[in-house]
Amino acid sequence: TDRMVVIEMNPRVSRSSALASKATGFPIARCSAKLAVGYTLDEVVNEITGQSVSCFEPVLDYCAVKVPRFELEKFPLPFSALGTQMRSVGEALALGRTALEALNKGIRASERKLEGLCDLIETGHYTQEDVDRFLRSAHPLRLLAAYTTLVREGEQALGSIEEITRFDRWFLHLLVQQMHLEQRIRTNLDYDTLLAAKKAGISDRHLGFLTKRGSEDIRRLRYAYELHPVSHHVDTCSGEFDALTPYLYTTYGEKQEAKPLGKEAVVILASGPNRIGQGLEFDTCCTLASLAYRKLGRKTIMINSNPETVSTDFNISDRLYLESLSSEEVEEILRLEGSSDVVVQLGGQTPLNLAPSLAQSGSSLVGTSLSGLLDAGDRGKFSALVKQLGLRQPKNRSAESFSDILPLAREVGFPVLIRPSFVLGGRGMYIVYDEAGLAELGHIEASKEAPVLVDQFLEDAFEYDLDAVCDGESLYIGGILQHIEAAGIHSGDSAAVFPPYKSNQEILEQMQEWAHKLALKLGVKGLMNIQFAAKDGLLYLIEVNPRASRTVPFISKTSNVDLIECAVRIWEGEDLVSQGLVKKRGGRAMGTCKTGWAVKEAVFSFDRFSNVDPALGPEMRSTGESIGLGKSFGEAFAKSQISAGNRLPVKGKVFVSVNKKDRTTILPVVQNLVKLGFSIAATKGTAAFLFENGLVVEVMQKVHEGRPNVTDYLKDGQIALVINTPMGYHAHASDDEIRSIAMRLKIPYTTTTSAAVAAVEAIGYLQKKQVVVRSLTS
Template sequence: CEANPSSREQIMILGAGHNRIGQGIQFDYCCVHAALALRDDGYETIMVNCNPETVSTDYDTSDRLYFEPLTLEDVLEIVELEQPKGVIVQYGGQTPLKLARALEANGVPVIGTSPDSIDLAEDRERFQQLVEKLGLKQPPNRIARNDQEALLLAREIGYPLVVRPSYVLGGRAMEIVYGESDLARYVRDAVKVSNDSPVLLDRFLDNAVEVDVDIIADKDGNVLIGGVMEHIEEAGVHSGDSSCSLPPYSLSAQTQAELRRQVVELAKALNVVGLMNTQFAIQAGDNGEDIVYLLEVNPRASRTVPFVSKATGMALAKIAARCMAGKTLAEQGATKEIVPDYYSVKEAIFPFAKFQGVDPILGPEMRSTGEVMGVGRSFSAAFARAQEAGGIKAPPLGKAFVSVRDPDKQRVLPVAQALLERGYTLVATRGTGAWLQQHGMDCEIVNKVVEGRPHIVDSIKNGEIVYIVNTTEGRAAINDSFSIRREALQHRVTYSTTIAGAKALVQSLEFRGTGPVWSLQELHKELNA
């Protein structure tokens, strides 16, 4: 080590390590903001990270930088040398979080949420007990420790199911299965199921709206809601891949109040100090009322923190870092949630164009490698800005191709009607086309690829199609329609693989290329006025 131990109080921040899908520079943003806030408060900051491509490893971000692997052995060596007052594990995603228990066992002062509370949120069985105690709802779920058990439990829960290995970030190896043959293939080919690596089975909530809520809690149990974000794509698309809106654009005030109540209860029950992210799914009940299901709780910084901070002007990572160091929310003047009177939309960026042969359909496994943000006075205006920022072009007038799975046929009607009203011509496969014609819409019928030429892929290659709405379910249907999505990508045809995404895109068309431009500083000044 080039530096001698310091006499000043030190706080160590563990970074996220190398960038990969599911764990990118959103976490580095949090680490940098924590270092800046703690330095302003008079602490000497120590950054431990091993990624040269980050701001946290710049020489002037922290007082001391250790360019070391994020392993238990390396971190313990640094702690022994520096003797910090505390170590922050919440800001580097799953990598440092996995070290929390072992660090505590070795006498390292982990500050913020305790390693036991982190484990309580991560351990499926312990967490289920807490959820039941609080009287909250979860989708029916089980844990399988061998192949046979997985098939038996699946029958008990019912299909469709979301299946995944435990303790993963970014939804790796996660899949939606629609029947027993799909599940048998998954446990045979995708993962090795054992006592040490069980598979988690959750009932998949079809046509549900997913919501993310970020909060900060201090040592006295006070909770500040950072932001409530409504996903645009339905539950089942990974939260890192879904566009989202802050504030929510379609949730009732009553449902939002219930989400806030549940989040505060969870934060207090888990004794959170610092950041916590909670994911919910909201499904319409038989009487039309919203039923709130708790999907998961992450007692750490989430990838939405930079977006929420920019949308609201509230530096969540800085406030939470000071809470972990012992300050209360009241001492920082951060006691009131900021709900902007404008909309901010986050849009994910995908690398599909660079990878030949990859299917661009979205699902529970995260695939995006970046994100952009759009701001507007209405949701549709903000969505239009986000689409433009992400390089997603507005489809010019022409033929719009529609092919959807049976459960989406009722929901695609308003989208198809809106396309007709805007001057598009509808083209559809036989099943979808017959449905649209039954409901009084003119529609040209085109062959699927398996039905012989000329088929829909020929139409895309010939430049006849300007926009595609394509939803599928089940492995066979997804494979059958792969060539449609792939050719759309190759020929730069705008496409939507969810009904909600299609609806938002069509509604936003009138706002493309229009309206004034605001700086974030102007908007934040407005909020503080």
């Protein structure tokens, strides 16, 4: 109809402002700030060209495509899930000379194990029934379902696809272009066809899949044809002016626009689109590293596809490539720039997964060697190393096939923690309490290359995170964080306190000693994160990661020591003694919290996923984090809850329902709540236990026991706080509903007794109404 309708107008920057800034090179927020203090558009110089001014609209000689990143495994979406409420957790941005090139690159950059437009059924992950349902619903894979239908039914299906999806024919024409190109590729992959494929953004891996030749074979063919990408500037003016800020993307069949920085430049691999387990904490590490290198006079090249982050600001690095983090793209950028030094320790699991192929292609990994990085993740080698050093870890075994899991679990002894190798964010982890629970999990993929780890689960233990830097001899520990949630809750989901709260000094000393031994044995040069557990006065080693962790920015801010800059200085040849962090070579030292107490709290988005139970476990589900600082633990925890959107009550009724193993622990919590003036309600079993210990409380029925039950009281607004601990991995249906309703009604709830203890201390602080302004470093 050509009719244009205004939906809404917001006089502020929005999520799309960052996207538009990165897609065009026009810094909207920076320009807006200057306008706010009195400049006019014709006075604000375009920093990319240094010649034009901001009253000229950006002119593009490329196409930009944003692809959202969804967590379909952690938060399964109904088939018609997409609507007015945002469900994605991140996004990737791709640039190309054509829309098809940018679209293929964008899908690949979203890191969903899809190489671009592809036949979903041919990938082996989806059925015809899945494709039909995706096509007829608002699902993230709808575009690929349309392409799959087109490939399988031919161009005669275009009319029905358009009618079903209401996609504009311009977009459907891109799918037709891809289909015709794939038919050429399958028939004869000569020079012209290979060039056309690369200009369309098709990766070597996907070409290998289409031709059944393998990606390495395609790479050799491409090199034989001397077919390589070139770099183009994002310059806001279609090349009318020379670009001063080197903000680049790669494409094929064009002229090279940027001169290489050479071998003195160091390449930093960032973390790609935000996702659960790999978010802005890692991006912060990459940003700080680039700033530290530049401070020391070393040129930096940043590679990232995330438009939401500071690392893709054009003034953070000497050169920025808005590209996906795959071995093909990274190797070609290294070739273009003439660089060989690559930092893989900072961006999370994505860069680490590229380390073997980069090392094989001749790149030099900065800091810890490839063997040091891999040995920490190889369960067999790591267990042998722990035994050699005389350290303690939970009993564990590696299953190389699905049939091995049950006998190994029996050997270790239930409860066990089941987890795959080489993951971040606890992906695919489960706590299993018995054989029946293991059977309910169904088939789990296991192989010699990627074994499934079967670990003894230390129930009721407390976990710790230790972040450190090592120069090969000396060790500086930035700090030790104690998890407020008990063992079994992923470290990224647990609130954590710095310094450790009510911890045994002997255990803390032991952690430092073990950390130093491990750093030297693994040959760590740079950052290292260790997870410990303490139970019954014994320390256990859970995991060692010779890389930056998500807690590094938190420790750096609260200890007032930039651990990333420390690591960069080590990589540039300056040891910890020279940096003034350790007194003598081969020694160790530890940082302190400069604010008194600091609490890191996880932020969740369960309100956007009403079909998901908010109970926490070993698989990470938080989408962000906040911080609370204070002179007391209660003050810091209270502030962390407020900043995370969890409003703790100062009066009212508290509902308590805990399983049998938690009842003794919960008794002093309930007693303190009564002293603070709260009334208590509980389910029959918990109420009977409290009565036996001198507390008379109101009894509420569980969901299956009749009406009115606890959910009715929640809906009526009669409950101010919920303390509800699930029983094992498979929580009872009524427990699920209690937590889910509390979450939707924004009633604060805790699913562990340790979090309940912290909540009571925070409530005590809030009741005093003492707000004091202090310096961050006092």
